[in-house]
Amino acid sequence: MVDSLRDKGLRKQMVEDLQKKGIVDTHLLNVFNEVPRHFFIPSSLYGHAYEDMALPIACKQTISQPYTVAIQTQLLEVVKNKRILEIGTGSGYQAVILKKLGAYVYTIERHIYIYEATKKLFEKMDINIATKYGDGYLGWSEFAPFDGIVITCGAAEVPQKLLSQLKVGGILVVPLGESVQVMTKIVRLSETEYKTTEHGTFRFVPMLQDKE
């Protein structure tokens, strides 16, 4: 895994682009500058690694657009030592961004091939992220409750099990909808009360319940 001067230069431009699009948190921008996105995509697509677009990975899935990763991360209000659960490990890029922000990261993937490939990548990068092969709708009760849960695939409705694994004061970020998704932030105010806000429309691969 080589991170050349050219890669670094292109990455800097990508970060400037994110800044122009309204991402202002300098700590977050620094982390985007630190993580080589080309490590997370097929080598045939390296030429596109630092364009602000989603790209295909294995099993007809995608690595999210950097802007989308930035928005989801901002909405999660990640600070050091927070415990974050991600649904949809995919390439691992979002998980590594969360880790570099100092969170304890737990991530679930339902495609065995992707799960294994990304677990290996984390080992190769020497990054400590807890990975699980399974259905994200069920969450990860052994490590609950979480300060934040981020769903990186489009969900038709809010998975209730995930809400129950959120701390009081915790935040769930979920793209809600079928063909297009509304980025939705849900804050758990108490055991029984939640506050929901909406943050623009996006396009994600679907969150699936049954294994193919």
Ligand code: SAH
């Ligand atoms: N966070 C990823 C985005 C990957 S795309 C990244 O940074 O690259 C979304 C991923 O969610 C896909 O890999 C897909 O297989 C996975 N997924 C879909 N439904 C799921 C479910 N019910 N549980 C866990 N993962 C799921």
